[in-house]
Amino acid sequence: xxxxxxxxxxxxxxxxxxxxxxxxxxxxxxxxxxxxxxxxxxxxxxxxxxxxxxxxxxxxxxxxxxxxxxxxxxxxxxxxxxxxxxxxxxxxxxxxxxxxxxxxxxxxxxxxxxxxxxxxxxxxxxxxxxxxxxxxxxxxxxxxxxxxxxxxxxxxxxxxxxxxxxxxxxxxxxxxxxxxxxxxxxxxxxxxxxxxxxxxxxxxxxxxxxxxxxxxxxxxxxxxxxxxxxxxxxxxxxxxxxxxxxxxxxxxxxxxxxxxxxxxxxxxxxxxxxxxxxxxxxxxxxxxxxxxxxxxxxxxxxxxxxxxxxxxxxxxxxxxxxxxxxxxxxxxxxxxxxxxxxxxxxxxxxxxxxxxxxxxxxxxxxxxxxxxxxxxxxxxxxxxxxxxxxxxxxxxxxxxxxxxxxxxxxxxxxxxxxxxxxxxxxxxxxxxxxxxxxxxxxxxxxxxxxxxxxxxxxxxxxxxxx
Numbered sequence: 001x002x003x004x005x006x007x008x009x010x011x012x013x014x015x016x017x018x019x020x021x022x023x024x025x026x027x028x029x030x031x032x033x034x035x036x037x038x039x040x041x042x043x044x045x046x047x048x049x050x051x052x053x054x055x056x057x058x059x060x061x062x063x064x065x066x067x068x069x070x071x072x073x074x075x076x077x078x079x080x081x082x083x084x085x086x087x088x089x090x091x092x093x094x095x096x097x098x099x100x101x102x103x104x105x106x107x108x109x110x111x112x113x114x115x116x117x118x119x120x121x122x123x124x125x126x127x128x129x130x131x132x133x134x135x136x137x138x139x140x141x142x143x144x145x146x147x148x149x150x151x152x153x154x155x156x157x158x159x160x161x162x163x164x165x166x167x168x169x170x171x172x173x174x175x176x177x178x179x180x181x182x183x184x185x186x187x188x189x190x191x192x193x194x195x196x197x198x199x200x201x202x203x204x205x206x207x208x209x210x211x212x213x214x215x216x217x218x219x220x221x222x223x224x225x226x227x228x229x230x231x232x233x234x235x236x237x238x239x240x241x242x243x244x245x246x247x248x249x250x251x252x253x254x255x256x257x258x259x260x261x262x263x264x265x266x267x268x269x270x271x272x273x274x275x276x277x278x279x280x281x282x283x284x285x286x287x288x289x290x291x292x293x294x295x296x297x298x299x300x301x302x303x304x305x306x307x308x309x310x311x312x313x314x315x316x317x318x319x320x321x322x323x324x325x326x327x328x329x330x331x332x333x334x335x336x337x338x339x340x341x342x343x344x345x346x347x348x349x350x351x352x353x354x355x356x357x358x359x360x361x362x363x364x365x366x367x368x369x370x371x372x373x374x375x376x377x378x379x380x381x382x383x384x385x386x387x388x389x390x391x392x393x394x395x396x397x398x399x400x401x402x403x404x405x406x407x408x409x410x411x412x413x414x415x416x417x418x419x420x421x422x423x424x425x426x427x428x429x430x431x432x433x434x435x436x437x438x439x440x441x442x443x444x445x446x447x448x449x450x451x452x453x454x455x456x457x458x459x460x461x462x463x464x465x466x
């Protein structure tokens with residue numbers, strides 16, 4: 001029951017290509033990225049932190065590990081490669097499911113077969129690709145089998161398992177994070193593909209500037225780099241030989257022609273979504289306007305919902321700026337209205353304007369601190385009765401209960417502020433809002449102090465008394 005979505009995902013390596021002379025076209029029996037999948041740990045690049053001697057992943061690949069693992073990392077970093085290597089471990093059955101097509105029925109069928117195999121002394125390794133796409137019910141169906149080691153689970157995901165995998169399954173598995181490949185690792189993979197008989201077999205030559213452009217285009221994703229190389233090499237081999245002997249050369253123009261632009265590494269439904277928006281907000285909070293505009297551009301280029309960006313800007317305007325610049329929320333709301341009324345692509349200008357305004361505005365977390373402290377007191381039971389003079393008096397019998405009696409109307413005072421108790425008794429004198437010295441709050445600090453002095457008056461806590 002193997003559903004890989006790719007031809008030959010767990011098949012043995014393809015036979016070597018014909019090494020005869022002449023301008024032979026690239027073998028199209030499978031994608032270059034599949035043909036070049038490492039056949040042993042020695043061919044794996046870029047994940048040394050997970051493959052040290054005695055490490056759980058190495059032991060699993062070598063057939064001696066017994067822990068279920070969740071392989072978490074961006075595309076093209078080797079998650080499927082690890083699963084393919086584990087599939088060759090001796091003494092184990094290997095079953096692969098794709099979360100795109102498998103349901104609870106298929107999962108339970110695999111587990112039942114694995115249970116029978118275990119009785120016969122054969123352990124089953126179950127590989128689930130894109131496990132984050134499994135529903136909670138589907139993930140729950142795995143728990144007993146993983147807990148009792150009826151199956152050894154190897155699951156791959158591009159999303160943070162803390163958000164995409166149910167807690168019971170998470171606690172029963174080792175989470176191993178694969179890192180994006182650095183440029184040197186991607187370069188190694190590409191050069192190997194150029195020379196290896198499984199790949200291009202030396203039938204093309206790649207110019208240095210073309211190679212570096214593919215490395216940059218890959219952005220740490222080996223699969224993307226190999227795909228770009230394959231498309232460019234295929235176009236060159238199918239084209240004229242320019243009147244010279246020897247293998248054709250893939251130059252920078254060939255790569256640029258084959259790949260219109262670098263695909264933005266950003267998955268609207270995946271972990272990159274959360275990472276980029278987090279970096280966007282933190283750049284605004286840190287007053288790095290250029291970084292903020294960069295992350296905004298990445299989201300817009302990737303097709304992020306502009307309404308989502310606008311919502312985050314409105315939240316940020318209060319969360320990290322607040323009263324230090326009261327116009328920030330107005331600008332953010334205006335940008336959201338432009339998104340709603342005008343739409344993209346023109347609305348990107350309003351989103352950029354709002355991003356620049358918020359990034360360059362003075363910052364204050366006083367709004368967050370104020371409501372946080374107040375809610376903490378409420379949660380701790382510091383609520384208390386509303387003072388009688390503040391209670392609703394608009395109903396028969398209110399006066400007899402003492403409600404709304406003695407209330408002082410601020411507009412009757414020339415300054416518009418009167419001495420009067422507003423909070424419950426146990427919270428009199430509690431300061432929640434503490435203005436900073438940033439921006440508008442610098443002047444607001446002294447005003448708040450004067451208002452508190454008037455409202456709270458002397459030491460007597462009761463309203464309307466000296």
